[in-house]
Amino acid sequence: MVPIGGVDKARELLVKTLAYGDCKKAVQQLFSKIAEDTGFPASHTDALDLFDAMRSQTGGGGILVDLIPSQLNDHLPEAGRIKQQPQGGGGLSSFFYVSDQRQRWSAVWLQGAYSDSPKYAFDRLPFLYALNLIHELAHNAPSDASALGRVYEHEEMDAAARELGSSSFDQYIREHCIPREYW
Numbered sequence: 001m002v003p004i005g006g007v008d009k010a011r012e013l014l015v016k017t018l019a020y021g022d023c024k025k026a027v028q029q030l031f032s033k034i035a036e037d038t039g040f041p042a043s044h045t046d047a048l049d050l051f052d053a054m055r056s057q058t059g060g061g062g063i064l065v066d067l068i069p070s071q072l073n074d075h076l077p078e079a080g081r082i083k084q085q086p087q088g089g090g091g092l093s094s095f096f097y098v099s100d101q102r103q104r105w106s107a108v109w110l111q112g113a114y115s116d117s118p119k120y121a122f123d124r125l126p127f128l129y130a131l132n133l134i135h136e137l138a139h140n141a142p143s144d145a146s147a148l149g150r151v152y153e154h155e156e157m158d159a160a161a162r163e164l165g166s167s168s169f170d171q172y173i174r175e176h177c178i179p180r181e182y183w
Helices: 007-018 023-038 047-055 069-075 119-123 125-139 154-163 169-177
Strands: 062-067 091-098 101-109
Touching: 007 023, 007 047, 007 062, 007 125, 023 047, 023 125, 023 154, 023 169, 047 062, 047 101, 047 125, 062 069, 062 125, 069 101, 091 125, 101 125, 119 125, 125 154, 125 169, 154 169
Parallel strands: 062 101
Antiparallel strands: 091 101
16 A cells, blocks of 8 residues: 555645646536536635645544545544445545534545556556545535535536536546546
8 A cells, every 4th residue: 555645745746636737727617516516505616725624624524544444433533433334435525513513524545556566556546546535525515604514426526527528527537637647
């Protein structure tokens, strides 16, 4: 397994990714489209602003990296723990309440390659982490201004990406944020 290197490194990776081509603008457009289609406004359409807002929460939410699914509950307060082991994917996002305050969290699972894998398998890991981080942030983009706590669901995220000309949310991010040789 090859860790991101902590939350500060994850932020640096996000900054670098958003600076690639039209990535930042494309992600803002996609987050805005999801909000428009769901009728539920986004708290932030800028992924870096959302990252920083989630990171600054004081009740135990935030950005979690460099862990495997079975370690998730070790990094969440009691109120935020999940009851069953998450399945597959590159991460997981949700929210919980502490003293009537909604706390959002997004986790990006540790990734790796086999020691005898080609160099490409390791070279693409930062891009896989960037994709997974943006994906998990999108789940947590809905505004907390309403009493209704929710995340954007995969179907909603994919539908918005299709309206913008791609086949899925993740593919849209690849097209706009990741050099083609690392897809």
